[in-house]
Amino acid sequence: MVELEAPQLDAVFHALGDATRRRMLRRLAEGERTVGELAEPFDMSLAAASKHIKALERAGLVRRRIAGRTHYCALEARPLAGAHDWIGFYEQFWTSRLDILEGLLRREDSQKTKGDGDE
Amino acid sequence: MVELEAPQLDAVFHALGDATRRRMLRRLAEGERTVGELAEPFDMSLAAASKHIKALERAGLVRRRIAGRTHYCALEARPLAGAHDWIGFYEQFWTSRLDILEGLLRREDSQKTKGDGDE
DNA sequence: TTCTAATTCAACCATACGGTTGAGATAAAA
DNA sequence: TTTTATCTCAACCGTATGGTTGAATTAGAA
Structure with a gap:
């Protein structure tokens, strides 16, 4: 890191x-x-x-x-290395076919929690 | 890739x-x-x-x-992913203590091959 | 319909960016 | 010493960036 x-x-x-x-x-x-x-x-x-x-x-x-x-x-x-790490955080969002499911889940989630004022 | x-x-x-x-x-x-x-x-x-x-x-x-x-x-x-890959190419130059040696070798090398017109 | 909320659009402003040219600074070569 | 080579600096130019404000657009809410 x-x-x-x-x-x-x-x-x-x-x-x-x-x-x-x-x-x-x-x-x-x-x-x-x-x-x-x-x-x-x-x-x-x-x-x-x-x-x-x-x-x-x-x-x-x-x-x-x-x-x-x-x-x-x-x-x-x-x-x-720092830049690489920064981007690397997002690897979970593009790697493997899980990303499609992830995307769907995050979309659902945001519907439920919309406007919950989190930071 | x-x-x-x-x-x-x-x-x-x-x-x-x-x-x-x-x-x-x-x-x-x-x-x-x-x-x-x-x-x-x-x-x-x-x-x-x-x-x-x-x-x-x-x-x-x-x-x-x-x-x-x-x-x-x-x-x-x-x-x-593309940006990550692009940077990833340079990982060899910052990873492990080999990078110090690498750096030294590349410096030597550039003295010998200086002006060889490579692209 | 009228009011209000979520955004964009357009015009404007100051500063940064990426390029140019011409004039230094400095050091190697003649 | 004079010339030439390697680079930076400074001034300038056009365009992009990142911000502002006020008006326009669109759609829920009263």
């Missing part, structure tokens, strides 16, 4: 909400890459790619090592 | 990137809720909460059943 704080979850999920950044992470899974290498596959300016990388850093998903004029980026996967 | 399309992943992760919407999903895990019930815990207008719910619908995470003037929202967890 990792239980990230809400603001960190915000940053992680926000970072993942962009295909460019997701592709960058996939690339980093193969190993360290420079900013230039990370930017190369994309049809955008270096500055734009640099901003994406900063979003990943803000989320704690990338750590940067500066060597001279070159910045090496490495995957930092740990915060993903 | 679920493999959501990029645009759906965008929408799902974007939807999850907001604490208000995450809390709404947690609430919906207990059962169906009306728009009003979903909005109630939050210090914002109904209209604002309504927009959040629409973001969840766009991501396919909520389905709505209209009965008279009341809109009932229900959790639709399936798209979360």
Whole structure:
């Protein structure tokens, strides 16, 4: 169990909400890459790619090592564990054919308990 | 394996990137809720909460059943499976103490294969 | 029919996002 | 030293986001 704080979850999920950044992470899974290498596959300016990388850093998903004029980026996967756990809670609602029954039961239930003021 | 399309992943992760919407999903895990019930815990207008719910619908995470003037929202967890899988790929990078070794190996590796033009 | 309740819609606002360009900063190469 | 390469920074732009308010829509309740 990792239980990230809400603001960190915000940053992680926000970072993942962009295909460019997701592709960058996939690339980093193969190993360290420079900013230039990370930017190369994309049809955008270096500055734009640099901003994406900063979003990943803000989320704690990338750590940067500066060597001279070159910045090496490495995957930092740990915060993903928290996001994974958060989503994992819902696995019960999509796994197996029980989910159909579950769904039906929850629907019934909400009819009976509608407006019971629970939090 | 679920493999959501990029645009759906965008929408799902974007939807999850907001604490208000995450809390709404947690609430919906207990059962169906009306728009009003979903909005109630939050210090914002109904209209604002309504927009959040629409973001969840766009991501396919909520389905709505209209009965008279009341809109009932229900959790639709399936798209979360795709997001869960996507993140799950990185589990190898955070699980167990192997991750430290892995990280070291990948760093070495990237020194040797730097600029090999892989995609 | 008239009142009230549950929601959305439309217009608006401030701020964030994702992109651009051009100008630094810094370090390696000539 | 001068040139070139790697990146960030700053300013700007259009569009999206997250919020507001007030009016419109629709349907139970009196």
